[in-house]
Amino acid sequence: xxxxxxxxxxxxTLGVDGQLIVGNRHELKQKxxxxxxxxxxxxxxxxxxxxxxxxxxxxxxxxxxxxxxxxGGELRLAGLNEDLQTLFELTKLDTLFTITRTPQEAVAxx
Amino acid sequence: xxxxxxxxxxxxxxxxxxLRLEVPSDVEYVGEAVELIARxxxxxxxxxxxxxxxxxxxxxxxxxNAIVYGNGEDAAKVVRVQVxxxxxxVRIRVSDDGAGFDPAAPPDPTRPENLRREDGRGLFxxxxxxxxVDFNDKGNTIWLTLQAG
Numbered sequence: 532x533x534x535x536x537x538x539x540x541x542x543x544t545l546g547v548d549g550q551l552i553v554g555n556r557h558e559l560k561q562k563x564x565x566x567x568x569x570x571x572x573x574x575x576x577x578x579x580x581x582x583x584x585x586x587x588x589x590x591x592x593x594x595x596x597x598x599x600x601x602x603g604g605e606l607r608l609a610g611l612n613e614d615l616q617t618l619f620e621l622t623k624l625d626t627l628f629t630i631t632r633t634p635q636e637a638v639a640x641x
Numbered sequence: 642x643x644x645x646x647x648x649x650x651x652x653x654x655x656x657x658x659x660l661r662l663e664v665p666s667d668v669e670y671v672g673e674a675v676e677l678i679a680r681x682x683x684x685x686x687x688x689x690x691x692x693x694x695x696x697x698x699x700x701x702x703x704x705x706n707a708i709v710y711g712n713g714e715d716a717a718k719v720v721r722v723q724v725x726x727x728x729x730x731v732r733i734r735v736s737d738d739g740a741g742f743d744p745a746a747p748p749d750p751t752r753p754e755n756l757r758r759e760d761g762r763g764l765f766x767x768x769x770x771x772x773x774v775d776f777n778d779k780g781n782t783i784w785l786t787l788q789a790g
Contacts, residue, residue, distance in 0.1 A: 550697070552675075553668040553705045583694055585701040586766050590759035597757065614694040621769050622762055623751040 534559055536566075542638050544575040551581060551588030563595050563606075572604030573641050577634040579610030589624060596628065605629070609637040646670075650677050657727040663719040664704060666712040666737075671704045678724055678733075685726050686789035695770040696731070699785050702763045703735040711737025711781055730772075733785040741780025 534555075535546040543566050551559060563574060576592070578584070596606045607629045611619065619625040631637040648670060651661040660681050664674045675697050682692045704720060712718040718738045725732040748755055750762045768774050773786035 550672060550701075552672055552701050553709075554670075554672045583698045583701070585698055585705065586760070586762035587705060589762055589766075593757060594759050614690070618698070618766070621751075622766065623756060627756060 534562055536562060539638060540641075541571075542573045542575060542641055543571045544577055544634055544638065546577040546579065546634075547581045549581065550583050550585075551578075551591070552583070552585040553587035556587050556591040560591050560595060564598065567599060567602055567604065572599070572602060574599055574604065574606045575634050575637040576606065576608050577610045577637075578608065578612075578615055579634065581610075581612075581615065584615060584618065589618075589622060593624070593627065605641070607631060607637040607640065609634040646673060648673055648677060650681070652681065657725045660722075660724040660726070662722045664708070664722060666708045666714050666716060666718045666720060668705060668708055668714070671701055671708070674704060674722065675700050678722065682724070682726065682731060685731065686728065687731055687787055688790065691787060691790070696733075696785075696787060699767045699770045700733060700735075702767045703733070703783050703785060706763055706783075707735050707737035707739075707781075710742065711739030713739070729789050731787045733787075734782060735785075736782040739781045741777075743780060744774075744776050 533548045537544045545562060599606045609631045610633060611630060631640060647665060653659040660678060662674060664670050678700060679692050679697050682696060683689055707720040708714060721736045723734045747761055747764050750765050755761060771785045772788045775784040
């Protein structure tokens with residue numbers, strides 16, 4: 532499991548490769564917080580290469596969304612496959628996040 | 642699996658085939674334990690999609706609960722996983738050494754007042770991703786059942 536970080540037009544896109552679960556959520560959180568500290572305000576988390584997300588992973592997304600908003604920024608999610616989209620819908624977290632089909636759409640939507 | 646990993650899966654033949662795995666009480670092992678078990682389930686009665694999403698997610702939840710809330714991340718304790726690969730269903734048992742908990746207690750995480758909470762979704766997610774969730778009376782053993790398909 533690993534994360535990729537891409538900067539484009541002032542937007543920071545973090546790709547989640549594999550899974551976002553209890554064992555790696557802190558790594559993602561730290562990457563976002565470091566970028567926030569460095570002045571980043573617009574974030575996309577790209578799940579195109581993500582197999583599964585557990586409730587700890589969902590929790591860290593909720594936490595990051597709050598921290599980014601507190602700094603006047605915004606977090607958008609992208610690239611959820613059908614199963615992950617269903618997970619967000621059944622937990623109603625789809626109502627908390629702006630979710631786009633692709634990371635390109637998320638970047639373009641800022 | 643890294644050479645230093647303590648995770649060793651024990652595969653027992655017969656009907657049903659059984660897998661056994663002991664997982665140290667450290668959340669760093671959750672991902673690897675899930676992959677080890679999922680790999681053995683991919684050629685069975687469950688569709689690959691259900692193994693790769695439903696089983697992996699639900700098992701990660703069960704392991705995390707057992708490690709964090711059951712064993713309190715105590716390095717001296719292990720979480721025991723047993724998987725029965727039956728003809729009609731896959732049954733996964735996850736046991737810890739904790740005092741147990743009341744599965745009826747967690748509040749509904751989809752209620753508006755709980756939606757922005759960071760925790761409290763684990764059991765809810767498990768119940769939606771597998772066909773059946775059962776606990777022993779004490780509440781320190783959980784069974785996840787996925788019917789064939």
